[in-house]
Amino acid sequence: MIENDVEILPKAFFLNKDVTEIARHLLGKIIVTYINGEYTSARIVETEAYDGTVDKACHAFPNKITRRTAVMFSEGGRSYVYLCYGIHHLFNIVTQEEGIPKAVLIRAVEPLAGKEIMKRRRNCHHDRQLTNGPGKAAQALGISTLHNDVILYQKNGMIYIGCEMNNLKFEINVSTRIGVDYAGEDAKLPWRFYIKNNPNVSKQ
DNA sequence: CAGAGGATCCTCT
DNA sequence: GAGGATCCTCTGA
Numbered sequence: 001m002i003e004n005d006v007e008i009l010p011k012a013f014f015l016n017k018d019v020t021e022i023a024r025h026l027l028g029k030i031i032v033t034y035i036n037g038e039y040t041s042a043r044i045v046e047t048e049a050y051d052g053t054v055d056k057a058c059h060a061f062p063n064k065i066t067r068r069t070a071v072m073f074s075e076g077g078r079s080y081v082y083l084c085y086g087i088h089h090l091f092n093i094v095t096q097e098e099g100i101p102k103a104v105l106i107r108a109v110e111p112l113a114g115k116e117i118m119k120r121r122r123n124c125h126h127d128r129q130l131t132n133g134p135g136k137a138a139q140a141l142g143i144s145t146l147h148n149d150v151i152l153y154q155k156n157g158m159i160y161i162g163c164e165m166n167n168l169k170f171e172i173n174v175s176t177r178i179g180v181d182y183a184g185e186d187a188k189l190p191w192r193f194y195i196k197n198n199p200n201v202s203k204q
Numbered sequence: 205c206a207g208a209g210g211a212t213c214c215t216c217t
Numbered sequence: 218g219a220g221g222a223t224c225c226t227c228t229g230a
Contacts, residue, residue, distance in 0.1 A: 048211070057211070058211090059211080066226075067227095068226060068227085082211085082225085082226090083223095083224070083225055084210065084211065084212055084225095085209090085210055085212050085213080085223070085225095086210085086222075086224035087213075087223055087224080088212050088213070092211085105211055107211085129213095129214095134211070134212075136213075145225095177211070178212095179210085179211055180211060182210080183211095
């Protein structure tokens with residue numbers, strides 16, 4: 001896959017829709033990164049929605065602005081990258097108009113361009129373990145907290161989201177989100193979406 | 205300013 | 218499947 005095959009998603013894609021709908025529609029889309037002079041791209045195969053207005057699992061709940069969550073309150077189409085367990089950098093896409101804190105976590109991707117670069121970044125020689133989790137996907141794509149609050153709808157940036165010219169067909173599975181048991185009842189929300197039978201999904 | 209805990213991953217067994 | 222790594226963020230005083 002080369003860069004010209006990818007059409008960039010406009011800012012409007014990230015606004016004015018339910019965050020779970022955006023999480024669904026992000027499946028099959030492409031993350032392109034151009035970081036440290038290295039070009040990589042990957043297809044999104046697993047996402048989770050987080051809604052800071054109603055959802056205890058969201059860092060910004062309940063509409064709480066802190067240094068970390070501030071970017072979630074900005075206009076949709078930006079990155080929210082945070083450090084998880086002191087080790088892993090998790091990549092999210094902020095959605096909605098300014099002031100409404102909702103985001104989509106990218107939980108797994110399928111490598112397209114730059115697979116060897118990803119293997120080197122991950123120090124990983126097995127395809128199965130390369131990008132099948134949120135920390136792994138971000139690391140493979142070269143994304144870290146350095147790339148927090150980055151605009152995702154312009155092609156001259158470090159990261160953008162695109163779609164392929166000829167869209168592939170796939171079935172979508174829905175489940176509860178992973179690792180949010182602390183959120184009580186909200187842990188039961190069916191806000192995880194993934195491409196059925198895709199081998200890069202973190203957990204079928 | 206100390207303490208607790210986490211949207212995970214890797215390495216064992 | 219269990220446990221440790223590792224450090225930032227938030228809380229409460």
